[in-house]
Amino acid sequence: MNKFLIGAVAVLSVGTLVSSPALADQRKHVSVAGSSTVLPYANIVAEEFKKAFPKHKTVIASGGSSKGIKLFCQGLGEATIDVANASRKMKEKEVKKCAEKGVKEIIEVRFGYDGIVFARDAKSEWKNFALTPKDVYLALANVIPVGGKLVANPNKTWDQVNPAFPKWKITAYIPGENHGTREVFEKKVMRAGCKEVGGEKLHHAAVVAAGKVTAEKKIKKAAKKLCYKVRTDGASVDIAGDYTETLGRIDSNKQGIGVFGLSFYENNTDKLKVATMSGISPSVETISTGKYPVSRPLFFYVKKAHIGKIPGLKEYMEFFTSEKMIGEDGPLAEYGLVPMPKNEFDELNAAIKAQNVM
Amino acid sequence: MEAQEVQKNMSNDLSTHSAEVKRRMSKRLKKRQAAEKRFQFYGMAAIFTGMMFLVILFTTIISKGWPAFLQTSIQLNVNLDPEIVDPSGERNVDKLMQANYTKIARTALYAELGGKPKNRKTRKLMYKLLSRGVDVQIRDVVVADPSLIGKTVPIWLYAHGNVDALLKGAIDRNTENSSRLVKDQQLEWIDKLVASGKMAKQFNWGLFTHPASSQPETAGLGVALIGTFFMIIIVLLLAIPIGVAAALYLEEFAPKNRVTDIIEVNINNLAAVPSIVFGLLGLAVFINFMGLPRSGSIVGGLVLALMTLPTIIIATRAALRAVSPSIREGAYGVGASKMQTIFHHILPLAFPGIMTGTIIGIVQAVGETAPLLMIGMVAFVQDFPTTPMEPATALPVQIFMWATSAERGFVERTAGATMVLLAGLFVLNAAAVYLRRKYERKW
Structure with missing residues (x-):
């Protein structure tokens, strides 16, 4: 019976060790989740962010806008994520739910636009x-x-x-x-x-x-x-x-005809032929000037309460919205993000500096 | 006398019928033999179909995936200008990390291709031959050996993913310039570099050592391999003792009553639960309730251990049952107690079966993505985890994420990573077969 007892004790101790919160020390990385459309942009930012701030860590999870916002609204604290990526604006319902769980101060960041294109096979x-x-x-x-x-x-x-x-x-x-x-x-x-x-x-x-x-x-x-x-x-x-x-x-x-994001098309111009929409062909220029009609803003949401508590969160937010990243010559525009007009960009940066909440 | 007569008559009757009977018998026999032949043929056809699909799967994956093990690089004479790398001259590592290595790489490229182009657009086309990750490559060289600062050193730098794809044939040279991802002017430079031997394909060690990246050329399986390793260890540590103990108790000690019946049915049900449900459980229990770190491989390991438990319990029980009763009776016969019988005689004989079941369970768990989605392990992680508490990903997760990426280079990498995963699974399965063969005993 001895061996069995030892086994049982071992199993129990592993269990308690694992569940003891003492082991889960303070989170040292910025935790992001959400839209799969925003994901490639967030990945590029995270990569450049690591080069600029080698000490700060980020984890960018995927899963879709709605799931990201749901996780975001689970409450405050280390167990919850800091940033939610979304390819749409947060709905009023979601804001309400967030507030119920204590997530009251949310910084909304609109960091650019994404065009939606209709394309066919290049060979047809x-x-x-x-x-x-x-x-x-x-x-x-x-x-x-x-x-x-x-x-x-x-x-x-x-x-x-x-x-x-x-x-x-x-x-x-x-x-x-x-x-x-x-x-x-x-x-x-x-x-x-x-x-x-x-x-x-x-x-x-x-x-x-x-x-x-x-x-x-x-x-x-x-x-x-x-x-x-x-x-x-x-x-x-x-x-x-x-x-x-x-x-x-x-x-x-x-x-067949498919619906794609502009960035996906830009990475596959040799395989896809894009359709003009009402006579306008989609490009970074036509979308940023609003001529091409089918586009949408991209967002990420930040918990203000986590700023200062999670190392690197403030830096991540500021780095993401810097000219170097989301400007015309930045890597995000190169991937297919449609940058914001100058006045919007300035407005955004002022809001980020002041940490304005929704 | 009469009896003899009757017998004679009967045998006469029989002999008159015997030809007919024989004919019928041989017909039936033929029919039976034909049925057997047919069945054998069906079996062989089934195996053949299965093998054919396997061959198709492997050939497509390998033919698509092998280029992922090569990576195009450009050899450049990089001048590690102290003015750019370390203007203060302090050799402070933190400052060395921050220097503008991209500029150094681009300067070296301009020099190689005959001077910096005046036109901004041409310049952009030229520097886009290089990967966005070359700064890290030069930085690592400098940080590893700061004495190189001020010298000009030849370094192989990654070419841009599209250049790589072009050389591997994933981008067609013959498409028209406007829609081709590599432009005419770039083609000229590439041909020049290839002709002079400055641009070549090399073995892609980075595929195994690099963490996740947004560009195919610098993306690797490093973090995923570590995460998968941690999870296998956790599954082994948790699922084997718990699973074997549960199986032993249920098989050997538990009374046969309604409660144990219910438990048994539920264990079998658990084996059939869709894996995403385990992910939901992991999110609710391990992260939200116990406060374990999101995206940590510990949570992934725990979830996968739970998933593997039923498989191990069922396999262990089957293995225990398969041990011949004579062993048990022999042990009792020489006066062994129940504990001694189980631990000295039955368990060692059941060991190969238990190991096989466990490894099959782990192989299943290693290939899972769905439960990891819920616990934040389907993520972009750049930092190598040193403990299971830190964020990590897993091999199938990395495959999934690459499969959904837009860049051409990720197509081959998806297949390449699949090859790595398949190789790992093959090793595990071979280990299962080996262990079974080695410890199997016949009586």
């Missing part, structure tokens, strides 16, 4: 590859207005959408619901197209006729949501994975 033939939100809507929406009535999308090939297009079967690989990119796709492409062809008005009328909601605000919201609906007959494919998966799909289906 589509002369004058020019899309408009209207084309995309007519190709991908679940229902479209035909003769003043909403009908299930009858378009099978692109030339039915627009006679200038080739006779390709419509297949589009769009970001799944878990991506921040999807939101931009819905708002800036689907809804814009929906409005243009009068779909939103018809949806509005339909919601009113259904009579389930009566408040004007709610009706508008419902109509807007209906505009976002993509078809479910296989012409529109949700990609839950990353852009590499979308690239793989396009590689195997030469007549």
Whole structure:
């Protein structure tokens, strides 16, 4: 029985040793989590940050904007993360939840813009590859207005959408619901197209006729949501994975069209041909001037309460927002980040210095 | 007499039928033999299909992955100008770390390619032949031997990931200049450097020693290998004693009643729980409740140990049951107590089975990414962990993260890292087979 007892004691002691908080001494690294879109930028910053401040450590975890914010809002203290990366603005609901858990002072940092592009395989033939939100809507929406009535999308090939297009079967690989990119796709492409062809008005009328909601605000919201609906007959494919998966799909289906981030496209210009949107071709210049319509800001959020407690957090935040990183000649712009205009940049840096909270 | 007659008649009957019977028998026999042949054929076909997929998998991974073990570098005569490296002349390491080594590298490159281009755009194209990580390479040389400051030393510096991809054929030279990731002008310089032997592919030690990086050329598996090692150790230390003890108790001591039945069913269920659930548990218990560090390999090890437990318990119980009852009875027969019987006779004989089960469990755990996602180990970690409390990643995590990166160079590195992981798993599985063979006893 002795050996057994010794074994049991050993197991227990390992267990208690492991769980004793004494071993978990003060955290020495900046802990970041969140958006997979922001991740490559944060990685580059972390790498350069390490060169500039060899003593400070960072850990950048991925997982998506929503998960990052959820972790961020778990509370204060070493066990929680310091920075949440997000490819969208924090929602009011999330801010409220954060405050409930004690995370009241949040520094919001908008560090640049990301463009969203439509691209096809570089080897396929589509002369004058020019899309408009209207084309995309007519190709991908679940229902479209035909003769003043909403009908299930009858378009099978692109030339039915627009006679200038080739006779390709419509297949589009769009970001799944878990991506921040999807939101931009819905708002800036689907809804814009929906409005243009009068779909939103018809949806509005339909919601009113259904009579389930009566408040004007709610009706508008419902109509807007209906505009976002993509078809479910296989012409529109949700990609839950990353852009590499979308690239793989396009590689195997030469007549497919994919939605990418500008930075991903810039790293694969030899494999992808990008579409102009309403006549504007996407580039850092056209996005920063606002000419190219489909773009969104990128964010990270910092817990003010952790500044001064976690070594390197303040330096990380200031380093990230420095001209050297997010400026026009910085490595982030080289990767595909669209830098902010000068006035926004100055505003941001003043806010960072003052550590203004939301 | 009568009986004989009857027998004779019968045998007559039989003999008249015997031809028919034989015919039928041989037909049945043929049918049975054909069935056996068919079954053998199905079996062989199954093995063949399995092997074919394995061969396809291996050939795609190896053909894609082998270039990852080579890395293009450029040999430059780097002038370690004291004005830039150490203007104060103090040889203070902290200050040496901060010097502008990028400038030194670029100056050396301009000199190699015939002078600094006047045009800013051309200049940018030129220095983009070099990796963004060359400053660290020069810094490490200087910090390791400060006496080199002021001298001109030839150093092999990493080429940019796109240059590397071009030389490995991952970027097609024949695409038009505007969409090619390496421009015409750069091609000229590259050809010149290759012709003079200043640019060459070398064995990529960095793949094993570098930490994570945002650029393929400086990215390596260093942190991931350490993290995986720590986790294997933790799994071994925790899961084997707990698993074997639980199995021993359940198999040898526990009374057969409803409670032990429930426990047994639950252990079997636990083996089938999706691994991400263990990650959720790890987040809730080890990080939020116990306060263990996020992203630390200790949490990963604990989660994986929990995941491996059912496998070990089930394998151990099967191994214990497989020990011949005669051993047990023999031990009792010479007067051994129950403890002595188990520890002196049964456990040693069950050992090979237990080891096999354990190693299979660990092999499973080593390949897991999903549970690590929840506990913050799917992360970009640049600092080598020295204890399991520090942040780390794991091999499959690194593969996953590289697979989702946009740069061309990460495609081959993903396959290369997969090869490293497969090699590791192969070693573990071979160890399982070896241990079983070595300690297996027949009676």
